[in-house]
Amino acid sequence: MGADLGDLSALAAVARAGGFREAARAGGVSASGLSEAVRRLEAGLGVRLLHRTTRSVAPTEAGARLLDRLGPALAEVEAAVDEVSGSRDRPAGTLRLTVPVVAARLILPALVPPFLAAHPGIRLEIAAEDSLVDLLAAGYDAGIRYGERLEGDMIAVPIGPRIDRFATAAAPAYLDGRGRPEHPRDLLGHACLRGRFSTGAAAPWEFERDGAVVRVDVSGPLTVRIGAGTDLAVAAALAGGGVIHLFEGWLRPHLDSGALEPVLEPWWQPFPGPFLYYPGRRLVPAPLRAFIDFVKARGAS
Missing domain, CATH: 1.10.10.10 (Winged helix-like DNA-binding domain superfamily/Winged helix DNA-binding domain)
Structure with a gap:
């Protein structure tokens, strides 16, 4: 048939x-x-x-x-x-992206408004989710990932800062009462605000200094689902509920304002920035090609 x-x-x-x-x-x-x-x-x-x-x-x-x-x-x-x-000259249509919540919060706000202004014929649909997604099966054109291994048929394009750090911080009042850690293992005696992946695994707290990596199995009064619950953990830290370990960009406004105080800053571990990825064994739709070109141009500027 x-x-x-x-x-x-x-x-x-x-x-x-x-x-x-x-x-x-x-x-x-x-x-x-x-x-x-x-x-x-x-x-x-x-x-x-x-x-x-x-x-x-x-x-x-x-x-x-x-x-x-x-x-x-x-x-x-x-x-x-x-x-x-020839729609590459005037790309139009829908571009569907799956991205982690942190990328929707820290990376895309600087890209999406100017991209849409430059391409009024394109509609963006963005799903912010922290579980890994099969792009083609779920109907997405592309996605953003931090650090995970990409399949062999995927093409990866750098997007956003190329180096980020995990920052550790707490409210000054909390540190005044509980003391300021001088080594990552000192966190074992502190109330730590933790995150858990969608798989159920707890997010590791890792620190690095002079080539030495220290992983600490912390505990504390609050554990949240990474992504959807992260703002709740930040609010708890701001209220003096404990120590938080998170993307530096997420905590930076509170560090700059003094609402949170850096903890163990010489030990903050760097990691590579995110990538925009898409299947390499297919023609690239015009809206996605326009977004790729836009991301590359912003990276070079």
């Missing part, structure tokens, strides 16, 4: 948006047209592809298998059309 490309695109749009109305709003088409396209596709294939309820739409097992293969193929088609149409 030769499935119609428009019907396949409609299925992908509805699944990505989680509903017919949502997909219709995003694509500027009618919900009834999308519904008819999906029904036509299901009738031709002889299998149900979407579970429909009054509140949500989700792929069936067969639909999920089809969408896993369909997403990359549709992206190739869109990118090929962009190439032929």
Whole structure:
């Protein structure tokens, strides 16, 4: 059976948006047209592809298998059309990015407004999440990562500062009462505000000085989910609740204001900055190419 490309695109749009109305709003088409396209596709294939309820739409097992293969193929088609149409000169369309919360907070605010101003035909959809995501399966064009190993078919472009540090700090009143650590192991006697990854693993507290690395298994009264709960840990530190260990950029405003005091600054561990990454074995859609070029130009300026 030769499935119609428009019907396949409609299925992908509805699944990505989680509903017919949502997909219709995003694509500027009618919900009834999308519904008819999906029904036509299901009738031709002889299998149900979407579970429909009054509140949500989700792929069936067969639909999920089809969408896993369909997403990359549709992206190739869109990118090929962009190439032929010359839309690189006036890039338009939607660019979908998955980024860690820290990148959404520290990296993208300096990039997104001027990028959108320079490219009014592009719409950005950004999901801030700290779990690792399969770009193609989840329908993203690109992502940002700190330090994780990238798959062999991914292309990585530096984005943001190339070197960052983990900073350790506490409120001056807390340090006045509990003392100021002189060595990372002194933190074992302090109330530490910890973070936990989405996998359930606790974020390590590592320090480095003169080539020596010290890892401390701290404990304390508060543990938060990294990303979504980080601001709560910062608030607790500002209120004198304990010592926090976090990206320097996140803490820098409070360090500069004096609300937080640096702790063990000679031991703050540096690490490489983040990368924008995207699949290398496919044509690059025009909106993503425009963003890559913009990021590279900002890095060189």
